[in-house]
Amino acid sequence: MIVLPIIFQFVAGTILLFFWQKTTLQKFLSILFSIIGLGISIWLFLLVWENGIMITQSGDWKAPFGISFVADTFGVTMVLLSSISGLAVSIFSAGSMRKERLEFGFFPILHFLIMGLQGAFLTGDIFNLYVWFEVVIISSFVLLTLGGKKQQLEGALKYVSLNLLASSLFLIGIGFIYGLTGSLNMADVAIKLDNLQNRGLVSVTSGIFLVAFGIKSAIFPMYFWLPASYHTPPPAVSAIFAGLLTKLGIYAMLRTFTLMFGGDEFMGDIMVILAALTILSGGLGALLQQNMGKIFGYLIVCHIGFLIAGLGMYTELAIMGTVFYLIHDIIVKTNLFMVSGLILKINGTQDIRELGGMYKNFPIISLLMAIPLFSLVGIPPLSGFWAKIFLIQAGLQTQDYVLIGFIVLGSFLTLWVIARLWSEVFWKNGVYLPKKASGLYFSQMTKADQWLMVFPIVLLSGISLYIGFGAENIIILSQRISTELMDPSGYIEAVLGLKTMTP
């Protein structure tokens, strides 16, 4: 029952495979499937919101033996967010993606990618999580290399090799977990790890997981693949990567470090240090760059630091701040790359020194773009503000004053970057740019295609505004998630069937 979103995305991708060359039909079907997928996710979300954690045991094998799928509030929230981003990217790519890329199966792979993500969010088995990770990265490899330009191939090589390394580290970690506990079900592992005497081995295992997920989510010493590869594919692809792939690493970290390695002091301290350095290096990196895609790439790294910071502090308030930030970040980052894609389509370049005069020529689109840009900074009523408030409040509680300093510094650096971007791209007088031959410009596109590019930005900006102005609802949601994460006994009981609950 709760695997319905996964099965649906699989069916959608498979159906799209049958229409390999018919790109117009593919566009229509992909948008339709994404809307239905979003509907299913909303339904599942409401169901879990009403009934609490729901379980499906695959093949009806009892919990520690079979693979269980667990839909708790955190999981279904992530599924919902991934559906929203998927819908937005599907619409955006229908408008902007070139025909050569569509003919090589862009849409089927997009649906397989979303299937992998939703599978990872819903599984309750650590090895199954690894399998979903692989589904995600193989799809992302294909999306990244689709088109085969020189830069793309170079970026992809860096991305592929580091991700393969992370995968084998993850596998080693799973081997350790199995050796220590003899189980793979995360709830079962949690109980058995708790009773283990040899804490040193548990710490080492959690360290391996930290490195493996750290590479995937681009935290401080392991982030170099991200700015080298994220600006190379078309902006629609970057958008889904930015919104969801690094966040998958964060999701896995939140899940394993709250459930399995709950509250390890030493790891918490390491995470806080890494978070501070991630914020600093991402923010400074973004300041140095002139290409918009790269600026946003470094900003992803910077804001991953905020997410790790909350996890490192490990109090209920901090986790709540992290979850709120995660919800805000997925929507905003997806939107940002679509904004950069639209600017690229309008002007033919992403170099901010050459750009200019956006506000003069496209005032309404510019105001629209202002919403994600300033949400990212966290100007008070907008969405980024609330998340940072909770993180800073949590820091005051645990007296991590240095970390608070870094969070404020990170916000300030983001503000600086966005202000520079705004004045260079939107306010500066535009210069005449010679038009390049490749690709259609925004002004040459049909009205329908133009709307297909602008509409997802409107949609995601609307959601950003809702997160900002309707913050009390999101606060209730993230409070419930953080309570569930910090006290995993409900999760464990539900999975192992100590308290029977049938879907």
Next chain:
Amino acid sequence: MEILLVIIIGLLHAGGLYMLLRRSMFKMIIGLILLGNGANLLIFLLGRLVKGHPPVIEDGMKVFADIYADPVPQALVLTAIVIGFGLQSFAIILIKRVYNVLHTDDLDELNSTDEEI
């Protein structure tokens, strides 16, 4: 047997890491393959090796009377091998494409993504 496997795993990991640190793309992919195989053997080892006791219940018995080999690590390793195989073949094709486009095998020359555009 365990000691032998431990040594092999150590060698695979050491060799894999050494290859990863070289500048050649081709050696990098060999390093990744060695690391992957090392990880697979590690799961096998950590799942406890049992010799001559298949995970099959004998005739006329309801439960295992004797010690038996755990089938789960074997299933895990099999899955991991298949997945790893797919990823590695993708990476090999990617490297061939990169070589065809850039005419170099040296990772230090792959720096156009870091240049200003």
